[in-house]
């Protein structure tokens with residue numbers, strides 16, 4: 001399948017659409033008679049249902065001393081779940097694999113695909129960059145970290161533009177900050193991303209979408225490197241598969257973040273908008289990423305849908321994530337809980353140990 005074929009907005013939704021249009025069996029309580037009906041929801045109605053079922057957590061709190069005063073270093077972080085269905089995630093992951101194959105065969109531009117030298121655990125990960133070439137550290141040409149002005153990478157593939165439109169339409173990113181670049185990170189078991197604050201060549205907010213496996217992202221003003229791929233930080237946020245973590249405010253700029261060595265293979269895609277003055281030379285904005293408008297629904301409103309039984313649909317505020325299902329008391333101390341709860345801790349140190357999860361040290 002070509003990239004152009006995948007550019008169809010409907011196509012990301014295709015499997016989900018089938019799911020939602022499945023036949024419904026109604027049992028008549030009095031007669032026991034079975035009636036099979038096929039709900040005919042318009043595309044807008046289906047999108048509305050999915051949009052209303054997105055769970056959004058915006059109440060992360062971790063107090064740390066910043067310039068002599070306690071401040072919530074997680075202010076500005078948001079975790080959105082339910083943006084991508086399982087079928088959509090599979091489609092995206094399959095596409096990433098095809099990109100990886102192209103990269104290995106030299107079919108992508110030289111700076112698009114980078115595979116790290118694997119010489120010790122906890123070193124690097126495969127990256128595939130689109131829209132601009134980001135330099136993580138001073139390179140052999142002495143370029144500082146940031147967007148390289150003279151290096152070319154491939155343009156954002158159509159399927160990723162579909163994702164970007166979804167993120168803006170579904171109120172994950174504001175229309176003032178439509179991403180025009182992205183980095184795919186492919187983590188094999190043991191790969192990590194070390195503590196960093198994203199470069200200011202990119203605007204805030206930006207976001208990361210997680211695929212294949214859940215892992216923790218650590219935040220803290222002072223993230224310590226304990227060993228290869230092992231870091232210590234103040235707060236861990238589990239990123240469920242298919243979730244989108246938005247970084248903004250102090251959560252993006254005061255706290256550093258890192259992903260410790262992952263227990264199992266994982267893919268993430270970080271979407272960011274370049275500062276206009278930092279765009280690579282000759283960069284032309286993508287016409288199909290202009291004028292994207294958020295859906296004009298309010299996130300928390302009840303609506304009556306035109307379903308056969310006219311039921312009310314309401315956004316659930318309870319977050320049911322894998323972390324809850326694991327039922328670990330240890331993890332639940334630091335993990336986000338239902339939408340309207342607030343979790344607050346002063347920097348007490350969370351050490352991430354591979355295979356053992358998060359240990360909470362209350363520091364005496």
Ligand SMILES: O=C(O)CCC(=O)C(=O)O
Pocket residue numbers: 183185193198208210217257259268270
């Ligand atoms: O993989 C992730 O979730 C984090 C990625 C990240 O921090 C980055 O791309 O800068």
